[in-house]
Amino acid sequence: MTNEELKSTLGELIPSATFEEGGEWVNLYVPLEEWKPVALQLRNHPSLQLDYLFCLTCVDWKTHFTIVYHLSSTAVRHNIVVKVKVDRNNPTIETVSDIWRTAEFHEREVYDLFGVTFLHHPDLRRLIMPDDWKGWPLRKDYEDPVNMIKL
């Protein structure tokens, strides 16, 4: 589907979504509380079939986090970008690891580096940093006087 078609389909499917202009793919913001059912619909909708989550990351905007999901369809080859805004002080969001299994590792990585809690995740532990590490390294206000070298 072209981006225009995608937009109209998505607009019908998720009335509360807002679209963001620019970028090569359709960007849409989904409200936090609706995310889990929307995610299921995105994968299962017959004309969307977004079965391939190729990137999951988090962006620290200093006031809030956005969790960014890059979705693709292996059958019809279209891509969309879904963004979910999360509160920065108490970042929690529903896991999608039961919908796209690859999210299990990606969510652990985001938890590890940003401190976003994914509810109902099967095994939410630190993935990259040591288990007893303090702080969330990729947040913008993170300071580590020992390991960060300022040039």
Place this chain on the structure above:
Amino acid sequence: MFLKEYINDVLKAAKSLLTGMKVTGYYFTHRKEIITEQYPDNRATLQLAERFRGEVVMPHDENNQHACTGCSACEIACPNGTIKIINKFDIQPDGKKKKAIDTFVYHLELCTMCGLCVEACPTSAIKMANTFEHSVFNRNQLTKRLNQPGSKIREGVE
């Protein structure tokens, strides 16, 4: 039939193993295929690629002159803080002050040989040399001064 299949399996397996042994056997009997480089012994004949990035050097001509204006473009371009340029001001014959380099400090121990400084240099004052035997016993020896003592900027380089 079971027995036929069984024998076939054994024969096929034996054949595949023998073809494998043929290859290694070929190399065992053909010593000219050996590609080992006898490194420290073949220093004299070693052909190094001209562009190989081994370390940053500053070429000086026969009058002990270089082309560095001290513009610090390389210092900014370097991702690792490898280069540090200390400038001084020369008093020229006509009484004007002119910026020139005092010391071009190069930290080989921090360098990743990415070549961005050479790309950034507007006067082609520095280049990558293809030397590679950098090991020393004291780390301080890796901090190098690239401009030779008493060297000057070449006439006409701005």
Place this chain on the structure above:
Amino acid sequence: MIEEVGTTTEGDLVINVGPQHPATHGVLHLVITLNGETIKKVEPHLGYIHRSIEKMCESLTYRQFIYVTSRMDYLSAHINNHACALCVEKGLQVEVPQRAQYIRVIMDELTRIASHELWWGAMAMDLGAFTPFFHAFRERETINTIMEETCGARLTMNYMVPGGVMFDLHPDFQKKVKAFIQQYTSKINEYDELVTGNIIFQNRMKGIGYVTKEDAISYGCTGPVARGSGVASDIRKIAPYDVYDKVEFDEVLETGGDSFARYLVRVKEMQQSIRIIEQLIDNIPEGDFQAKTKAVLKLPKGEFYQRVETARGELGVYIISEGGTTPYRIKFRSPGFSNLSILDHMVRGHKIGDLVAAMGTLDLVIPDIDR
């Protein structure tokens, strides 16, 4: 037996494989729960070579950060750099000269062959055959020498710059690449005789680490791992970049889904790379090798995502720019990371020896996973 798999009970053996283990090719740490010799669970522990490249890149300019990405997947350093350069160019909206595009693609494919060569040798070594490793290195060294001559380095070339490539090709480049193709085609039979056709090798690989098509998609597998399960996932076909839409090549698809299928995909991919190089090497157009760009690059405010096909699969570079000279946030979607997540699923109920075989076909490069 099978029902028990997945639960930890008294009397199970918990073994650490890695971070210092001959089979993990680096510092991957796997905690394996065993019942006898049967694997119940594999749990990867990462981070032994984590350098937080994403955080580092936030403080580097758009010219500088490219070189860091060579250190992620060091075996396809060239393709990583390519992805970053393309992403920056996308932001700058720079048209890359044709010559540079051709050079980039040839270099990419050479890198892919070199990377697969190393994988092929290491894979055989995992299974206990040492000789193929050295034979693979013979070809790989030839490629590295060609690279060294043009790019100035053997492994982390940093040859790509936004707008093109750093220098023009070395005058001998075409001649040497053709010689390499000749050398490669004359040796390719030996590869099959030594490893592919070997009965022990086939028995070790066939039916091991089976991944269905659905699982491969759900687990986000990319590259040869996905293609071994029949998922068409080649970015060079899906979203062609540079001159990939002008060359003819086949996306190698195997439907076996087991280790042997993944093995075949990589071996055949090397031949496709040769085919691409053969088409391009004589037709490199004259012209600039670098587009004119400003000394200090500033990307407009916005988000840019670029996907390329590295030797291990899809690499995504996601740059979020606030309009400054450094990226606000950068994310590398590394192929190894997604491929590793399927390891546990793949080897449950197999033997320890199969773990090594299955892990070998994932072609993991640990710095790529840890970043």
Place this chain on the structure above:
Amino acid sequence: MFSLEGITKAIDTWLNAHFNSTVVLLAECVLVGVAAIALFAVLGLGLVWMERKVAAVMQIRLGPNRLGPKGIFQTSADTLKLIMKEGLTPDGADKFLFNLAPFIVMIVAMLVLAPISFAKNFQIWDINIGVLYVSAVSSLSVIGILMAGWSSNNKYSLLGAMRSGAQIVSYELSAGLAIISIVVLTGSLSINDIIQSQQNGWWIFKGHIPAIISFIIFIIAVTAETNRAPFDLAEAESELTAGFHTEYSGMKFALFFLAEYINIFIVCSIGATLFFGGWMPLHIGNWEAFNHIMDFIPSSIWFFGKTIFLIFLIMWFRWTFPRLRVDQLLNLEWKYLLPISLFNLLLMTVVAIMGWHF
């Protein structure tokens, strides 16, 4: 003529002429012991060097080439290095068994030397059940390996030891059956008799197809019994780091390493004895002139030449093939080698009874 037999005879007469019988016996014991130790040392160093050279050339490398001509002293230097290393014993290990294991492996390797005939009339003890003795004693080395693996308090070691236990006992069977099929032809278990029976040709040529099948089975089985690749599951380095000797270091490790090569030598010398006539020169039927020329080559050279050829064969396997998985390994034995060798034994019996062999 200069030969090993002549030297031993001369020493024996000289000793008997000068001392009484007790002293002679003692002196000969010491001589035999010293000779065996010297043989071990030379074999260990030589075979490791040979292995590295063979591997290198097959892998298009040069191999050791720095120390001495063609790197021949490389292994001596390595041994020196191993002596200088500290022999660690892990904290949780069963210290007694841990330290005993290398001794067991070494003693077993030594004991198997007894009936081997190195040259014409040059044998430590001509036991009348020679081959039975060899197959019995050589299977004892598995005890040393199990001991080492179990006492190390290391999971890799334990798994490696278990694997090698199952593997060695399994392949013992087909090796034994291959030996029996030659015994059927010769009608004697004494190694000397077996060699004498090959006066007019080696069994591999005389014994028709069954002898060749026996030989193939024998070489596969002994490769597995000595834990060599492609059957090196006990020390599969990509799975179990180093298998049963993971925790061994310094000289204790060196003893295991040495024992591996000694065992290869021993099984290959048995193979050479059974199938290639031991020290017996190459004789072809009634070609008197040809046989006579062959006799001029000293018997010890024949013996060592054949043995080293077989050792080369085993090294060739190692540097060509990938490793089997543990269940495939046992499958190979129980589904292929054992039935084939049983059938082959019957075939051989028919050949022997009907006198179809040459």
Place this chain on the structure above:
Amino acid sequence: MGAISLIVLACAGIAFSAGGIIVAKLLVRGSTNPQKGQAYECGIPSEGTPWNQFNVGYYLFALIFLIFDVELVFMYPWAVVVKKVGMMALVEIIIFLFILFMGFLYAHKKGALKWM
């Protein structure tokens, strides 16, 4: 030399091993370090002991081997006299091997030779 040679060889084996180990002990001054004594498990402290019960599939193979090996020992004396006894030996061994092979097939059918 006779049976005494076995004692001599065993002593030589002990002397060789002990000699090497003692020489190494004399030459090497080891250092003490609590981490040196840990069991090697790829640099991670070992969890639990290997000396607990765990499923070993090798057990069955050991049993089957035992049966076969005893039979094998019976075959050595048979093999020596085959040529003298003649056809009768062949008939005997066929019966013997047939029974053995039936046992083997039974074990195979029962799945004893399948790796767990």
